[in-house]
Amino acid sequence: MDSLRSGRLYAIVLVVLALITLPYWASRYWILVILLFSLNLGLSQMWNLLAGYSGLISLGQQSFIGLGGYALAVFSIYYGFPIWLSIVIGGIVSVLFALLISAPIFRMRGVYFAIGTWTVAEVLRILFSNWKYVGYGMGLFVKPAYALSFNTIYFTALGIGIASVALVYFLLRSKLGLGLMAIRDEETASETLGVDIFRCKLNCFLISAGVTGAVAGVLYLHNIFIQPYSAFGIDWTVRLVFITIIGGIGTIEGPIIGSFLYVFLHQWLSEYPSVSLLILGSIAIGVILIAPKGIMGTIQEKLGFEILSPRRK
Amino acid sequence: MLSFLGELKGPITNGLLLGGLYGIIGIGMSMIFGIVRLVNLAHGDLVILASYLSLVTMSFFPVNPLFTLIIVIPAMCIIGFVVQYYLLNQVLGKGMNPPLLVAFGLSIIVQNILLLIFTPDARTLLTSISVKTIPLGGFINIPLVYLVDFICSLVTIVLLSRFFNRTYMGKAIRAASDDEGAAQLMGINTKTIYAFAMAIATGTAAVAGVLVGMTFTFYPHTGPEYLIIAFGVVIVGGLGSLLGTFLGGLILGLAQILGAHFLGPGFQLLSGYVILLMVLTFKPTGLFAKG
Amino acid sequence: MQNIDVFYHDFHALWDVSLEVEEALVVSIIGANGAGKSTLLNTIAGVLNPSQGTIEFHGKKINGLMPYQAVAEGISMVPEGRRIFPRLTVLENLEMGCYIPKARQKKNEVLRKIYELFPILEERKNQLSVTLSGGEQQMLAVGRALMCQPRLILFDEISLGLSPLVIKNIYQRVKQINSEGITALLVEQDIQRSLKAANKVYIMQSGRVRLEGRPAELSQEDIRKAYFGL
Numbered sequence: 001m002d003s004l005r006s007g008r009l010y011a012i013v014l015v016v017l018a019l020i021t022l023p024y025w026a027s028r029y030w031i032l033v034i035l036l037f038s039l040n041l042g043l044s045q046m047w048n049l050l051a052g053y054s055g056l057i058s059l060g061q062q063s064f065i066g067l068g069g070y071a072l073a074v075f076s077i078y079y080g081f082p083i084w085l086s087i088v089i090g091g092i093v094s095v096l097f098a099l100l101i102s103a104p105i106f107r108m109r110g111v112y113f114a115i116g117t118w119t120v121a122e123v124l125r126i127l128f129s130n131w132k133y134v135g136y137g138m139g140l141f142v143k144p145a146y147a148l149s150f151n152t153i154y155f156t157a158l159g160i161g162i163a164s165v166a167l168v169y170f171l172l173r174s175k176l177g178l179g180l181m182a183i184r185d186e187e188t189a190s191e192t193l194g195v196d197i198f199r200c201k202l203n204c205f206l207i208s209a210g211v212t213g214a215v216a217g218v219l220y221l222h223n224i225f226i227q228p229y230s231a232f233g234i235d236w237t238v239r240l241v242f243i244t245i246i247g248g249i250g251t252i253e254g255p256i257i258g259s260f261l262y263v264f265l266h267q268w269l270s271e272y273p274s275v276s277l278l279i280l281g282s283i284a285i286g287v288i289l290i291a292p293k294g295i296m297g298t299i300q301e302k303l304g305f306e307i308l309s310p311r312r313k
Numbered sequence: 314m315l316s317f318l319g320e321l322k323g324p325i326t327n328g329l330l331l332g333g334l335y336g337i338i339g340i341g342m343s344m345i346f347g348i349v350r351l352v353n354l355a356h357g358d359l360v361i362l363a364s365y366l367s368l369v370t371m372s373f374f375p376v377n378p379l380f381t382l383i384i385v386i387p388a389m390c391i392i393g394f395v396v397q398y399y400l401l402n403q404v405l406g407k408g409m410n411p412p413l414l415v416a417f418g419l420s421i422i423v424q425n426i427l428l429l430i431f432t433p434d435a436r437t438l439l440t441s442i443s444v445k446t447i448p449l450g451g452f453i454n455i456p457l458v459y460l461v462d463f464i465c466s467l468v469t470i471v472l473l474s475r476f477f478n479r480t481y482m483g484k485a486i487r488a489a490s491d492d493e494g495a496a497q498l499m500g501i502n503t504k505t506i507y508a509f510a511m512a513i514a515t516g517t518a519a520v521a522g523v524l525v526g527m528t529f530t531f532y533p534h535t536g537p538e539y540l541i542i543a544f545g546v547v548i549v550g551g552l553g554s555l556l557g558t559f560l561g562g563l564i565l566g567l568a569q570i571l572g573a574h575f576l577g578p579g580f581q582l583l584s585g586y587v588i589l590l591m592v593l594t595f596k597p598t599g600l601f602a603k604g
Numbered sequence: 605m606q607n608i609d610v611f612y613h614d615f616h617a618l619w620d621v622s623l624e625v626e627e628a629l630v631v632s633i634i635g636a637n638g639a640g641k642s643t644l645l646n647t648i649a650g651v652l653n654p655s656q657g658t659i660e661f662h663g664k665k666i667n668g669l670m671p672y673q674a675v676a677e678g679i680s681m682v683p684e685g686r687r688i689f690p691r692l693t694v695l696e697n698l699e700m701g702c703y704i705p706k707a708r709q710k711k712n713e714v715l716r717k718i719y720e721l722f723p724i725l726e727e728r729k730n731q732l733s734v735t736l737s738g739g740e741q742q743m744l745a746v747g748r749a750l751m752c753q754p755r756l757i758l759f760d761e762i763s764l765g766l767s768p769l770v771i772k773n774i775y776q777r778v779k780q781i782n783s784e785g786i787t788a789l790l791v792e793q794d795i796q797r798s799l800k801a802a803n804k805v806y807i808m809q810s811g812r813v814r815l816e817g818r819p820a821e822l823s824q825e826d827i828r829k830a831y832f833g834l
Contacts, residue, residue, distance in 0.1 A: 051410075057410065057413070104590065104593075104594040107593075107594055107597075108593050108594070108597060109597075110409055111352045111409070111413065112548070112593055112597050114413070115541075115544050115548070115589075115593065116590060116593050116594075118541070119541065119544075119586050119589055119590055119593075120590070122541065122582070122586055123583060123586050123587070123590070126579065126580065126582060126583045126586075127583070129579065130577075130579045130580070234537055238417070238421060241414065241417060242418075242421075245414055274425040274428045274429050275425070275429070277421055277424075277425045278421075278422055278425045278426065278429075280421070281418045281419075281421035281422040281425070282418070282422060284414070284417075284418045285400070285415050285418040285419065285422075288404060288411050288414050288415050288418070289400075289403055289404065289415070292407070292411055481699070481703070481708070484692065484696050484699060484700065485700065485703060487689070487691060487692060487696075488689045488692060488696075488697075488700045491689040491690055491691050491692065492687050492689060492690075494651065494671075494683070494687065495683060495687035495688070495689065496689075496700070497651070497670070497671035497672050498649060498651075498671050498672075498675070498680075498681050498683060498687075499672075499675065499700045499701055499703050499748070499752075500671075500672045500675030500676060500703045500704040500707075500752060501672055501700070501703050502670070502672045503672075
């Protein structure tokens, strides 16, 4: 058993090393792919944390994406803060906003929660579109980002992507994680055992908000241009949902597989964005009908095979 | 005080009339939510699909968009039946999430198919009534198309109400939504019944789509906008009654227009969202929910 | 039915159960909670499907049918807990009973007979069914099951939650219904009531048939032993 574990550990380390050294041996195309992959990975791990482990289907992650992106833009442009600081502030702003809306939002259950989170994002969208300070709907160019090299952005993205996976992994092995797994398996029973469900879910919500905000900061380093309509748009959540469903909801490896599939498909069909979404949507429906646990979930079920298992052995 | 109210008579009337349109947008979603316990995230896109179908029909027969309903309604009903029978029925009863996600997937597929076929250009179902206003009661002018929307909406809802209360199938649908198992014991094939219910819901989406197309411009991605409106109507109005949904529409329409009047046109949608959030927080079953 | 095995999800609910019900008779199935009686009825009605064994009805195999198909064959059920449609009126509930096209034609005829049997239903015909008392709801459930002119009616614990007088009333009606040639299969926890009403009884315990026979031929001792599985 131990040799299997260390075998997996070596494999993971190898992969990570390969990714870190990517700019030295791979083409720009692949560096871009892994960059986008890492960003989508970070975002989808957070969505998975909410939907797959806390039972909170959120259709409003774009609130934090917009907030994180705008924090990066505003603080680095207007106040000249260093970029890394602006990204961190993006995360903090997101957490604070999440805290702010948590009181009303957590009164909503199930589908109402989903709609509520979406509506909040739409509210932000309108507010930012009408806000003179951020240039109304015309958006902002993140000029300070021009100073960065492509490779720097790549490393930042890779770093935050790996960090998010690690975060989820260690989170699930912690006390919070144990509580989450209990909730996931049997919510009412776990409540009687003293698991403070509300606190668990709230913490997950806050963590996912913060990380999403930070990832968004890096994302807009790459995109350079931010405007309210797309930053707070539902399209973000659409892709996160698809990624997680196809990859395998409720597993750590799921978003990894899903993100890779998504980025690959998207780049391959970059001439025809609608087609790639069509295919994605159809695959997602197919997955739900045939293998509702997604790629990874079905593998886990059939073969009992887990790469990153949060279970304590 | 009176002059203040006098100033408002335009927005109030417009708000109520617009609310009629919103009401019919929400009816389809309310039906499915109440009967099959499914939140059809693709509802907004189905409405827009109907608008495009009307557009296509009009390119063959240059008539008033309302006449295209003759084709669009049956077409949408068939689509709804097929979607429910072959797709959504497979995931019913597998928990809350799969139907939600399948509907989500469907929404994206519809949007992108429309995008591929029709390009992202703005469209509208232009008719002479789209730009006319008529005087009402001699003291205000209202856009004629809003009035038409309101009347069509009201007529549809009255027809629906008669269907549910007077026909066998309507009652069977109500029975199946009360207790699926017991309905089966009565000899009702609930899977087929749900498909018929969905067909009716998409039928209302057809009416809504044509009306929307006549009143506003639309793009392939306008669907989610109307989805949120439908949510708003259903949640504010509450489940379980057609009248409640209609009233929900009126309230939402009123809130939006008044919001635009006081805060500016950019905040029209915002007023609606705020009302939606407040109802979600304090009374998610809706203001007029039955029991 | 012969040698039925029924699983409720992963739970093996019925083991090798065999029953024979003659036409126009009243047969009772008695047993404590969890003995498997409701599972048995649900299997006949098509709500559950046996993983093994066969069920024959008037010479036709009806194993894997869906409930609505069973109705078409002439099997009707008064479910446990009545399960009337709360948001429909009494009349609408009854109308649902004859949903199948064959029965719809005879609706008014059958309705008249039901009203004769349960006059209170006619009185309250336009009231929402949820406003009826427990006993009236039970009558509605029975009336509803009769609307499709079945050949066999399954009664699942119809005395639950009702006062003795009301129960007596209902059982009288059951007898009346049976006298018109409709076969009745009753599930009951109340032993005495069952023995009085039935031509034949089966006693079940833990998913198996322990005892069968005519009430007059069974001794108290045998019944007690079978009921408790001793």
